[in-house]
Amino acid sequence: MTDSDGAPFALADSLHADGTAPRHSPAEAAILAAGFPVEPREMPALIRRVERRLPADAEAVRAALIEVRRRGWVARLNDLANRAGRLWARRAEAEIAAGTVTELEPGEPALLAALDSAVANRLRGLGPTPEAALEAIAAELVESGSGSLSADRHAMLAREVAAAFDLEGEAAIAFIDAVSVVESRRRRELREAETAARAKRREEVQRLRAWERSLVEFRALPNLLGATEKEVLRWIGGGLIPVARRIPTRNKGQEKWEFDPKEVAALRPQVIGWREAEAPGMPTGRPASPAVAKPTRAGNAAVARVAALDRYAGHFATARALNRRITLVTGPTNSGKSHTALDRLAKSESGMALAPLRLLAHEFREALATRGVAASLSTGEERLPIPGSRHLAATVEMCPFHNPVDVALIDEAQMLGDRDRGAAWTAAIMGAPAREVFVLGAPECATLVRRIARLCDDEMDEVKLQRKNPLVAASKPVALSDLRTGDALVAFSRRDVLDLRAELVKRGRRVAVVYGALSPEVRRAEAARFRTGDADVLVATDAIGMGLNLPIRRVVFSTLRKFDGESRRELNTQEVKQIGGRAGRFGQHEEGVVAVLAGGGSPDFVKMMLNAAPEVPEDIRPQVQPDADIIAAVAAEIGSDSLFGVLARIKRAVLRPDDPNYRLADLTQAMAVASAIDGVPGLSLLDRWTYALCPVDERDNGVSRLARWAVEHGAGRPVPPPMAGRLPAPERAAREELERAEKVHKRLVAWRWLALRFELAYPARDEAEAETIRLDRWIEDVLRQQRRSKLVM
Template sequence: MDAAAPFLALGAGRGDVDLTESDGAPFALADDQEASPARRPSQSPAEAAILASGLDVAPREMPALIRRVERRMPADAETVRTALIETRRRAWIARLNDLANRAGRNWVRRAEAETAAGTIRELEPDDATLLAALDAAIASRLRGLGPTPEAALEAIAAELTETGSGSLSADRHAALAREVAGAFGLRDGAEIDFLDAAGAVESRRRREQREAADAARSKRREEVQRLRAWERSLVDSRALPKLLGATEREVLRWVGQGLIPIARRIPVRGKGQEKWEFDPKEVTALRPQVQAWRDTTGRPRDPAAPVVLRPGRAGNAAIARVAALDRYAGHFATARALNRRITLVTGPTNSGKSHTALDRLAASSSGMALAPLRLLAHEFREALASRGVAASLVTGEERMPVPGSRHLAATVEMCPFHNPVDVALIDEAQMLGDRDRGAAWTAAIMGAPAREVFVLGAPECATLVRRIARLCDDEMDEVTLQRKNPLVAARNPVGLGDLQTGDALVAFSRRDVLDLRAELVKRGRRVAVVYGALSPEVRRAEAARFRNGDADVLVATDAIGMGLNLPIRRVVFSTLRKFDGEARRDLNSQEVKQIGGRAGRYGQHEEGIVAVLAGGGSPDFIRAMLSAAPTVPEDPRPLVQPDADIIAAVAAEIGSDSLFGVLARIKRAVLRADDPNYRLADLTQAMAVASAIDGVPGLSLLDRWTYALCPVDERDNGVARLARWAVEHGAGRPVPPPMAGRLPAADRAAREELERAEKVHKRLVAWRWLALRFETAYPDREAALAETTRLDRWIEEVLRQQRRSKLVF
């Protein structure tokens, strides 16, 4: 039997083999040695086959090599050689990444290194061989990024900037352009022309972005200085008698009546008091009214009465009157002209809140259904269609008009405030308390121009909705529903191996969801996943897999707590704590009820069960949260935020074209912290966008305000991306949609590639949102939709893969 035999037959008359490891030397057979089971009775057939191959194997490689050969038994020398190449491939990938980093090629991804290493057939390739394979892999990727070298260069440069992989210096950009030229086979004059043109475009872009950033910083400094100068000009109450020619008693009475506006209130630490300051220019302008005030009977001014404003720049009080956020309900003139009646329908999940409201909406001659998510807007449209009513659809990034239809399904932010209808439905009203989107629900409930307004939500929303009804002077009815079947806490924690068909395992991060999925797939379970980064289309596809029985277990974030109707028998929390954007904390009762309430769909299960994974917390905590009374919000005042009309009015009042300046003044002046009725929504992200794009020429103030409203992820460099797009828009050049380039086969996709595809999808959502508002600047909507669809299908296919894969999960 020779060395190429399928495996080494032990006890077949061969000599002894010395397998002693010495000084890290590779395992090898000496020319005069023969193997014998007598010397190594524990020697496995795989180890024997390796020794028989005559290949030099380092001791550290031997364990992994044995495992690979074992899976291929019987193994000849060529099989062992292939297994050894696979064993060494990880070191080659690390070496390629190191070589790329040393060369400053930060556009090289691990996927290219893996592809390159996979083409190597030598056992000990040198760096030149490795780099040649890497160059070929990169060239293939570059050609897949676009149909032309210009498109490919634009795509990869944007990817580097957007993903935070590192900005490109001018030299690195030129080096990347040379690689792109090589990938597309450009030579001689064609290559020179391409490199010259690419360099010119990049130089212009850098110059324009630098100039826009400088202008934005300059504007911000001016606005800050203007605000500080105004604050320094303020006076306290002791100056008022002289400014108005009045007595101190008269001044105090007029301040109390609201006739003299307070410009700024400064809390006095430790005393529970405030120091009031006044704008001397604004106070002096009131002097002609003093005699009329003295002639009155002392009645305070009606705060709802219109105020005649003088021309010119104003202090905070005048700005507040212009913005009128302290009289926000009056901002919605169409709704206030209607005799509205609000019906608040509260209840836990699975209580049938939407059924009656949808029936009433479908029976009306006109109406709208407002949802928190694009996915739910689609479901409302389908629910109306099932009742024989065709409805148009409007969301942030899509329009689906139905000619002649007088019904609309939309996301809450897209509520049409000027088109009266008979019935409006506003879902998930507990979102009123959400710090990021709560103001949109305030506006929708206050401004929905309908005679009948159905507001649906968890019991926790009742306090805020009642406050809104009072502020709008609307009649209000309340309907309280109970869950149709019981929801109970499991007695004991659930082990991962004890999950059953129909269970939903809930985690609170994408990483945890994918880690749990990987572990379950390893155990032979068929798994569907739902988390926030997935598009509505992919979420629905994954939900359908679970619903149809193609998946045994659903692993999801709290994204399932809103909208998806699923046949979940039992909800199992992987943990009872979550990071809420500021801190890691225990789940509150509303979260446990909202998410856990997805268990036990009525008509499919007699009861819903809520449990916790072993090691994730105590079942007693779940039991306490399920039985807890609805919590009262810490601050019962609804959130409000400015709209385009308010932005324009404040800008005119302060005489500024700076969006940052307008937002800063609104934040400082429009709604005081102790306003009894409203609180100002968080303007942090809008101000960040304003700071980045205030210096872009070619964009109006309201154009910049539209950019500030665009849904972007700051963790994904969203603000910087908006600034780059705004520069192109302002210069009159079309903004191309983000592209993902060539995608690997779904069954070979790494988690990194899945995450990258999800991020590109989110960028496309922002691009399509802007395309609906700036059609000329964002013209290639068909390409954006096609890329969105392609990514949806690819992500769906990746998640459908159920076999265990080291690369994927």
């Protein structure tokens, strides 16, 4: 042992003033007897570990000292790997390597040898072949945000993969040369695609700016048309002269109007007809049958007319040809909204049930099966056709708009207001080709559904249901230790869910979890554990707010604030009612109780939200977005093959911000994808639009991943599915490994979504399905672990 100056640290080298030796604890005595050199900073931790091993001999002290020093070895290995540029050597491998070291003072070569062995073992687990392992680790680095490896680093990684798979001599050289050629080609193709995409975007932006600079104000119109100002004003008011752009001014409620001079000049031959139509005996304003000339190509008004988003209901020709009747069924959670509609659907000759989630589409299919009706299934990533069946359960985005049926059911209509998916509900409610359309939702959706019915000229009935049993707010906050069997604890992030789970498991509770990153299969398995009593408490995000019929006695909010993607805010009344309403399942509990965790907010706030009237949406216009037909029509009108250019023009021109009937959905992610893949050769405009609709997470580098897949697709090469490689035993899984498995699962969802639309480019569907099932089972096994392990540390 050494002192603070580096000299040997002696526990008994000095005497007390009375000449007696100091007394030591048994652990200190054991350390002294062992005689190993120990740094003063190591002593506290070493004493604690030796105390747990008493009585301790020299070997026990040695083992304890190795444990103390491992943290330093891990830090040292991480530093060595970083300095060498080995980005693929994770902290997990450094921890594994440090765990295999048995020397008290290992040198750098010994530490690196242990790290090499741990990394090689992981590389072998990433794929059955060295090529597959290299692909997996390179993709993983990109996905983690580390970015693509430089050519030198990629070659270094290839050498490590070759060594891990015991390739030597010419075999190793052949492997490294082959993967180098593939990587060089890939880099070149990605670089060329990115360059082409930037050039297309620059061209489209310049084209749009040039058009905007060409616009003129009202005072130029009389000269362009050979008319008076009064005539021009009348014709603008009658809709004969299109306004190209409306710019709000500082004066509230006023706008500056601008016009496309080419578009206006093309209307000059119509002026005589307009004047004749306004002559005595003819109606004032718009002529009865004006023969308006075709507008100049690329004019915004022409683009708007082609897209016709301001007449969106007319896009659904099949639905408009039917004599539809909408029945709006509103009510809080646990009011039985779907029961009557499902009964009517089951009795019909043909029909469809549209749900917000794949999990709920499965539940609708099962509900129809219990009523004796076999239904096919259609979701973004799977198709289960039933030969001869005339019923369908599907997610909302998969609504078949051209196949007339007798009855349609559209659930969770309050999603009309959702920023990301609201337009899908607009399309489904407007376009469901059924004579009877049942729309189910929370009371907050009523205003928007009524608006849609009027725009479609559909008859509409309303049914308002009440909750079947009371829902009450608890008068006091709930301590974590007071959670009881049948409680659901709600948090608003995956991290918080797992942290709360860890704390409850530490307290001896059996816990099930549900959060958004879990697949529908795992959610259902966790819900089953709670339902059957295998778990006492459910810890969940607001993912339990839709579907998952659970015997929850009490919903306890861990906090009354959430981050909604833009800011941290208080929960609104619909969220408190929707999530809290899961408490008190009718037939199992006399009432539902909604509470807040101690420190998470005020019970009075919960009570106020539960008693509040339904909130009226700030904007009562339904959201709309383009479809493939609109994309193609606008592209043809503006003479461009750029998806970014088409979307930019749609965003700028197709639907005025002040349109009285509709509002344009957020196209931000679609435009980000368009910017990334517009330069990929081999993909048509509509292929690129399909990619833009693919469900990806931008926070998980989803757009760049789509770009890489698109390059492979465009080049005619098959795109392999994402793979998770070797997974640790569930009882040894760390939280990092669980999160990685969840991310791979989400990437598989996107891959399978594309595989249904591009079968030749994404052919390994059986392999992807098998990997999805494997990850589902592993994640569920990890979540079943009810002891305190690495997952919850």
